[in-house]
């Protein structure tokens with residue numbers, strides 16, 4: 001089983017869909033933010049505050065390299081996993097290449113209204129703690145869309161769909 005990597009904007013549903021997908025495919029699920037928090041013993045928002053965004057981005061790249069190396073060591077006994085990645089991880093060209101080495105890359109494509117609706121009361125995303133989060137979502141999304149499209153092997157639109165239906169779509173893509 002190939003790894004399945006879920007990319008997309010904050011709040012696109014990568015974690016929730018990833019959990020259901022891992023259950024459906026009967027493979028484990030991991031999340032780059034959670035692994036980094038475990039390794040650093042620190043919340044993402046504290047990493048941003050104390051060490052800055054660039055240091056966090058480097059942690060993301062190092063982690064992808066480590067996952068590829070782990071897979072290489074396993075040879076033909078690759079485990080296969082669902083990996084959801086932080087919304088900004090695909091911005092680096094190097095990360096886009098690394099993800100394609102790791103497996104199928106699914107872009108969960110959500111519009112700004114969906115994202116705003118889900119994250120308007122969220123306090124855990126440092127990039128959205130600002131005066132006008134809706135504007136910030138639109139601006140970031142415009143700046144990022146091309147990177148998500150370049151990074152993915154498949155795109156799945158998620159607006160107005162139930163998680164269960166999205167999971168079915170992804171399972172079909174993984175066959």
Ligand code: S3P
Nearest residue numbers: 009010011033086087088125126
């Ligand atoms: C970020 C997304 C977050 C997290 C960090 C930065 C981003 O992950 O990695 O706050 O730049 O879009 P989620 O996409 O899981 O929210």
